[in-house]
Amino acid sequence: MRKPIIAGNWKMHKNAAEGTVLVKELKQLSAGNTNVEVVVCPPFTALAGVIAEAKGSGIKVGAQNMHWEEKGAYTGEISPTMLMEMGLDYVIIGHSERRQYFSETDETVNKKVKSAYAHGIKPIVCVGETLEQREAASTEQVVGRQIEEGLAGLEQGQVSELVVAYEPIWAIGTGKTASNADAEKVIAHIRRVLAGMYGEQSAEQVRIQYGGSVKPNNINELMEQPNIDGALVGGAALQAESFAGIVNFKA
Numbered sequence: 001m002r003k004p005i006i007a008g009n010w011k012m013h014k015n016a017a018e019g020t021v022l023v024k025e026l027k028q029l030s031a032g033n034t035n036v037e038v039v040v041c042p043p044f045t046a047l048a049g050v051i052a053e054a055k056g057s058g059i060k061v062g063a064q065n066m067h068w069e070e071k072g073a074y075t076g077e078i079s080p081t082m083l084m085e086m087g088l089d090y091v092i093i094g095h096s097e098r099r100q101y102f103s104e105t106d107e108t109v110n111k112k113v114k115s116a117y118a119h120g121i122k123p124i125v126c127v128g129e130t131l132e133q134r135e136a137a138s139t140e141q142v143v144g145r146q147i148e149e150g151l152a153g154l155e156q157g158q159v160s161e162l163v164v165a166y167e168p169i170w171a172i173g174t175g176k177t178a179s180n181a182d183a184e185k186v187i188a189h190i191r192r193v194l195a196g197m198y199g200e201q202s203a204e205q206v207r208i209q210y211g212g213s214v215k216p217n218n219i220n221e222l223m224e225q226p227n228i229d230g231a232l233v234g235g236a237a238l239q240a241e242s243f244a245g246i247v248n249f250k251a
């Protein structure tokens with residue numbers, strides 16, 4: 001049985017003080033909900049305060065990106081050891097905004113995923129197609145390649161800890177969501193690709209989230225789909241009430 005995981009990606013929003021307040025409110029609104037693993041992913045500058053505020057609450061904390069090297073002349077980058085020292089649980093890797101604006105590729109995603117595991121941080125690996133790719137009926141091919149190349153060469157034990165987020169790019173921040181059936185179909189395909197790479201048993205343990213305009217009013221039906229194990233939430237994760245409305249979905 002896979003435990004649902006709902007993660008909030010704050011992107012470039014919330015300073016340190018605002019982040020701490022948001023987690024304080026979220027703790028109250030989601031207290032006692034042990035059915036779901038709740039993760040918040042603030043910007044780097046808010047991490048320390050958020051980690052301190054989340055301590056003991058069960059809310060996990062993730063970063064939005066990291067470099068794969070431990071140190072070096074990489075101006076502006078943050079290393080896995082720096083994140084590990086802070087006690088982070090998760091790191092988002094390969095978000096479509098990183099791929100689109102910062103030239104991330106499946107190859108760099110793969111390096112980052114391996115480095116995250118090597119430093120005891122669990123990756124949330126994002127995949128998804130553009131509108132053009134969807135209209136050209138190549139969604140499964142695009143997403144399949146992102147999985148095969150981004151997640152190549154993992155150890156069996158690492159696969160069972162893996163979280164994948166399927167985010168159709170055209171659904172991010174647009175108010176458009178994939179239909180439940182479409183999201184389920186692509187996510188089932190991702191699981192089949194993982195089964196081909198690492199075997200059925202490992203693939204069954206991977207938690208696969210849907211992301212793209214997830215709100216309190218559409219989470220229940222998404223979570224009813226057999227292969228959808230949670231959500232990666234952007235805009236609706238920026239207010240405690242709306243994020244709690246997603247986290248406290250009806251099981």
Ligand SMILES: O=C[C@H](O)COP(=O)(O)O
Binds near residue numbers: 095167171173214235
């Ligand atoms: O990482 C989160 C996604 O990009 C979804 O963002 P959104 O919920 O604002 O559409």
